[in-house]
Amino acid sequence: MSAPYPKAAGQGLAACDTCAKVSPVLLGRCPRCGSPLHLRKAASIQNTMALMIGAIALYIPSHLLPIMTVVELGDVTHNTIIGGMMRFWNTGAYPIAIVIFAASILIPLLKIVALSWLCAAAAGWTHPSPTMLGRIYGFTELLGRWSMVDIFVVGILVSLVQLGNYMTITPGPGALAFAGVVMLTMLAALSFEPRLLWDRLDELPAEPSPHTTKPTS
């Protein structure tokens, strides 16, 4: 089948990931900025899935372990992310509870689901419309960073609330696990190769090596 639109890869051309210059992939390195050239990111599905499995593994302890420990007049309480959210909800601070729910619980989960689906589509298991998948990919890249808000809150509270015997806050192991979730899902989104989705649509080889001849479109 011939693709209706000419692809850069079909003519042995690759856009540099760093500076976007289109050059023959056989040069090996971009003549403008010197970054390595490739038609498609190498092993992007495997890398994305591996990083996501790491993120899923950390997601569970990040919500079970306390993200901070509050000592108030000798009383020790361990705070989890969900516990903090529930406290806001119960005291009537609904907007802030919804923000925490979205940033800490929903976005990481949605990101994991969305990236798994994108990987399945890139591997050719499902065939949804690439335009819709493109929007999903854009959202995962855009929203991922906002989950860091909980880590920043822990840092801010630990720094401010050092009031001797009255009240102190210390970070918990859950915060480290949650920071891991955010960073791993961000790296997973960065290592995903959206061009594979369109390759599937055109039934071109998914990851052609620069040394084999490819069918020209």
Add this chain to the structure above:
Amino acid sequence: MLTWPKPRGGPQYSACHFCDTLHEAFPLPEGSAARCVRCGAVLYQNRPASLVRATAFSLAALFLMALVHIFPFLTMDAATLRRNLTLVGAATALIEEDAPILGVSIVLFTVITPLMLAGGMIYVCAPLMIGRTAPGAFGVAKWMYRCEPWNMVEVFLLGVLVSLLKLAKVADVHFGIGFWAFGGVMLCMAAAVAGIDREELWDRLEVAKT
């Protein structure tokens, strides 16, 4: 029609970063964007007064960053004690409380990344205004764009708001100049990064070098 100088030698191409469709890269009038014929993603755009805007907003961001490190974000009064929040203070508190990775990541995402973005933008764009490249400008531009997804200035600002609401019951908490300055950093950084298209910056670098 105003446009930026294109590197010489044969027709210039642009491939869609999303669907890899190959296009011939024609010059664009100022203020408009070229979109992929297949998927509609933006290929490149010609931003008005790009070099001047990118440099000016980056300079403003650098100046505001200095204020952020001088003045506190929040001031808390509780039980005769007064505590101030700064970025470096939050990071060192985490490092002292045995969470060094979290402390370092706060410094990375809210201090070092914005600094590299704004500083790199000035280093690359200011000499380009007179058609020159600073030594190592290509490497700086590369790292600048690699840093971009890890810039979390606006996320930290949301974190400050959430913390303020958490502490409101326990103590008297006030916004400081640092908070407003960091808000300014957020706006200036967004304007600087959006001020010049990636393709234009690299084309100008390539032309200035030869």
